[in-house]
Amino acid sequence: MALYLISYDIRQENLEDYKPLWDYLEAQHATRILLSQWVLESDSQSAEQDLFGAIGVLLHSGDGLLVSEINRRANYGSLRIPESDFSKLLRVARNT
Numbered sequence: 001m002a003l004y005l006i007s008y009d010i011r012q013e014n015l016e017d018y019k020p021l022w023d024y025l026e027a028q029h030a031t032r033i034l035l036s037q038w039v040l041e042s043d044s045q046s047a048e049q050d051l052f053g054a055i056g057v058l059l060h061s062g063d064g065l066l067v068s069e070i071n072r073r074a075n076y077g078s079l080r081i082p083e084s085d086f087s088k089l090l091r092v093a094r095n096t
Contacts, residue, residue, distance in 0.1 A: 003070045005067070006065075024058060031081060039089055
């Protein structure tokens with residue numbers, strides 16, 4: 001199992017346009033850790049590509065997207081979730 005960081009930069013002002021994006025992330029059991037960053041556990045060998053493709057079609061032209069596996073040396077602070085909860089998620093990255 002690996003832990004993936006999903007980070008996006010929304011350039012549209014109508015945030016309702018992005019409800020399908022947030023619905024998709026919640027359906028995948030992703031956890032929001034910052035305003036525009038989520039983490040997701042996956043055991044798929046193609047998770048980065050699959051997530052990038054699935055999320056990319058939910059964004060608008062000019063929006064930014066980064067999907068990357070979190071490695072064992074992640075530093076963090078002031079997240080939207082308790083640091084103890086993120087620490088539990090990060091153990092996934094440390095066990096790979």
